Amino acid sequence: xxxxxxxxxxxxxxxxxxxxxxxxxxxLRDRLQEQGFEPETLFLHTALKSEEHKARMxxxxxxxxxxxMAFPLYVDTLPALLIRAMEDVAxxxxxxxxxxxxxxxxxxxxxxxxxxxxxxxLAICRQFTLETGFEWAGGLQLGAGEAISGRPLSAVKGLARxxxxxxxxxxxxxxxxxxxxxKAKDLMARPLVPKWMYSVFGERRxxxxxxxxxxxxxxxxxxxxxx
Amino acid sequence: MKALILNGAKTRxxxxxxxxxxxxxxxxxxxxxxxxxxxxxxxxxxxxxxxxCWIKTPGICRFKDAGxxxxxxxxxxxxxxxxxxxxxxxxxxxLKKALDRAICLISxxxxxxxxxxxxxxxxxxxPRLLVFGLREHPCGESDAIxxxxxxxxxxxxxxxxxxxxxxxxxxxxxxxxxxxxASLNTLxxxx
Numbered sequence: 001x002x003x004x005x006x007x008x009x010x011x012x013x014x015x016x017x018x019x020x021x022x023x024x025x026x027x028l029r030d031r032l033q034e035q036g037f038e039p040e041t042l043f044l045h046t047a048l049k050s051e052e053h054k055a056r057m058x059x060x061x062x063x064x065x066x067x068x069m070a071f072p073l074y075v076d077t078l079p080a081l082l083i084r085a086m087e088d089v090a091x092x093x094x095x096x097x098x099x100x101x102x103x104x105x106x107x108x109x110x111x112x113x114x115x116x117x118x119x120x121x122l123a124i125c126r127q128f129t130l131e132t133g134f135e136w137a138g139g140l141q142l143g144a145g146e147a148i149s150g151r152p153l154s155a156v157k158g159l160a161r162x163x164x165x166x167x168x169x170x171x172x173x174x175x176x177x178x179x180x181x182x183k184a185k186d187l188m189a190r191p192l193v194p195k196w197m198y199s200v201f202g203e204r205r206x207x208x209x210x211x212x213x214x215x216x217x218x219x220x221x222x223x224x225x226x227x
Numbered sequence: 228m229k230a231l232i233l234n235g236a237k238t239r240x241x242x243x244x245x246x247x248x249x250x251x252x253x254x255x256x257x258x259x260x261x262x263x264x265x266x267x268x269x270x271x272x273x274x275x276x277x278x279x280c281w282i283k284t285p286g287i288c289r290f291k292d293a294g295x296x297x298x299x300x301x302x303x304x305x306x307x308x309x310x311x312x313x314x315x316x317x318x319x320x321x322l323k324k325a326l327d328r329a330i331c332l333i334s335x336x337x338x339x340x341x342x343x344x345x346x347x348x349x350x351x352x353x354p355r356l357l358v359f360g361l362r363e364h365p366c367g368e369s370d371a372i373x374x375x376x377x378x379x380x381x382x383x384x385x386x387x388x389x390x391x392x393x394x395x396x397x398x399x400x401x402x403x404x405x406x407x408x409a410s411l412n413t414l415x416x417x418x
Contacts, residue, residue: 014275045275072276074327076379077317080273084320087237112344120317120379123372127316130368199337199344206335209282220334222350223286224299 004038008064008102010057011043012071012082018150024107024142025070027153027164031171037066044081048088057085058092064102066137066174069125072145073110077121090132103137104129105170105180107188109145113198115189117143138180140166140188146202147192162187230254231304231354232263233297235311235322242396243361247310249403250359257411259306266321269293273324280331286349287331294328302332304354306414307386313360313393316372326380333383340382348385356386357414359406361396388417 009029013019022043029039040060047057061067071082078086093101106125108118118141129136142163153160153167166187173181192198210216232251236243247263254261270292280288288294301307311322318326334347358377362369374391381389392410394403 014273016275019276045273074274074276075323075330076383077323077376079276080320080324080327083314083317083323086315087320090315114343117343117379120372120376123368123375124315124317127369127372131315195344203337206282209278210285213279213283215283215285218285219281219336220349221285224302224332225350226303 004036005066006064007032007037007039007066007068008060009039009041009068009070010047010082010085011041012069012079012085013043014045014079014081015150016045019072020109020142020145020148020150021070021072021107023148023150023153023156024109024140024163024167025068028068028070028105028107028167028171031168032066032174035171035175037175040064044085048081048085054088058088061089061102062092066103066105067134068105068107070107071109071121073108073112073118073121076117077124078108086128090128093132093134096133101133101135103135103174105137105174106139107142108139109142109148111144111146111202113144113191113193113195115141115143115191136179137174138170138185140170140180140185142188142192144192144198146205147198159192162190163192228259228306229304230259230261230306230308231300232261232308232310233301233322233325234263234265235309235319235325236265237267237312237319237321240312240319240361243310243312246359246361246394246396246403249400250308250310250407253404253407253411254308262300264297264300266297266325269297271297271324271328274327274330278335281335288328290328294325295331297325298329298331301329301354302350307354307356309356309358311358311360312396313362313366313369313373316369317376329384333385345383350385353385353387355414355417356381356384356389357410358389358391359410360391360393362393363396365393365395388414390414390417 122139169184377391
């Protein structure tokens with residue numbers, strides 16, 4: 001590359017620290033930085049907290065050639081914060097020609113073992129590019145994101161080997177100006193753990209967390225049951 | 228029979244507000260005990276993904292804004308109606324903000340439905356779900372995404388019946404009434 005390509009990573013998780021979205025997006029960002037991209041990372045919970053912050057985010061989007069949105073699946077689609085950011089970006093880019101707009105890559109992870117539960121969220125991201133003139137560079141979807149639980153992928157090791165390979169292939173493609181390759185999509189979509197194991201360990205974790213808060217025997221409470 | 232309308236319009240979405248007003252009148256005319264909420268007029272903090280509503284105070288969100296009232300009103304209704312501008316094939320951020328806070332209405336326990344893992348119902352009964360998406364013109368891809376999203380929501384919110392209706396925002400009052408009637412009839416005929 002002759003000039004440094006500006007890259008913006010938008011983290012759509014509302015968690016203040018230790019989000020799986022940050023683990024995934026950060027890994028891809030770092031691989032691209034190694035290849036000469038100039039990265040900036042924004043957390044949407046901060047980027048939208050005031051009009052001033054929002055203006056800064058919009059400036060960053062405008063000056064980027066590649067935008068990566070990494071986010072968790074919330075109620076079958078994107079978290080409200082991310083939708084709000086996309087509404088603002090769409091307003092900002094209204095009426096502009098496509099050549100001025102960046103490429104968009106999305107990485108979504110969900111708390112269900114089946115990665116295909118993210119389908120609708122990625123379809124919405126793609127639709128966003130069609131309506132705004134961004135270039136759709138593709139999306140990656142991961143199931144059982146809780147198994148990574150916000151740890152750096154290097155610390156997850158064997159469990160994340162397909163995820164790591166997927167992001168490496170994605171980085172190579174993006175550097176070459178290509179969209180996310182199918183092989184990378186397939187690797188990311190592979191189950192991190194068997195479905196039965198995820199359910200068993202997930203259930204155990206909810207119970208342990210509830211016990212820690214003294215709420216184990218209230219897990220099934222119905223506080224809004226009509227009288 | 229109680230109906231709750233959640234209106235996800237932003238201030239500029241005048242046609243969505245106009246549709247919601249016609250919808251409220253129609254439901255009242257059909258003897259529903261109906262309420263409509265313009266979500267932009269309430270303070271609803273975005274969900275922070277802490278899961279305290281599952282593991283610390285099961286069924287209740289930690290934020291004491293309008294979120295808990297919306298969740299309570301939703302679960303105590305017989306019919307929940309979402310009204311939203313179609314936004315990239317999905318819901319507006321205003322509607323989604325309220326919906327994200329509704330996970331307190333389901334349980335952390337897992338259950339398999341049609342071979343997929345989902346969360347179990349917390350309550351014994353859930354409202355039927357009717358969702359109106361307003362947009363200027365029909366758009367095949369966007370409309371298909373919207374319908375699929377409503378179907379997924381119905382599954383995860385354990386709605387006993389659901390219907391997604393896409394409405395052209397430029398229709399007049401009579402046009403809105405016809406779309407509302409047709410949608411209510413379709414929902415009525417659902418299993």
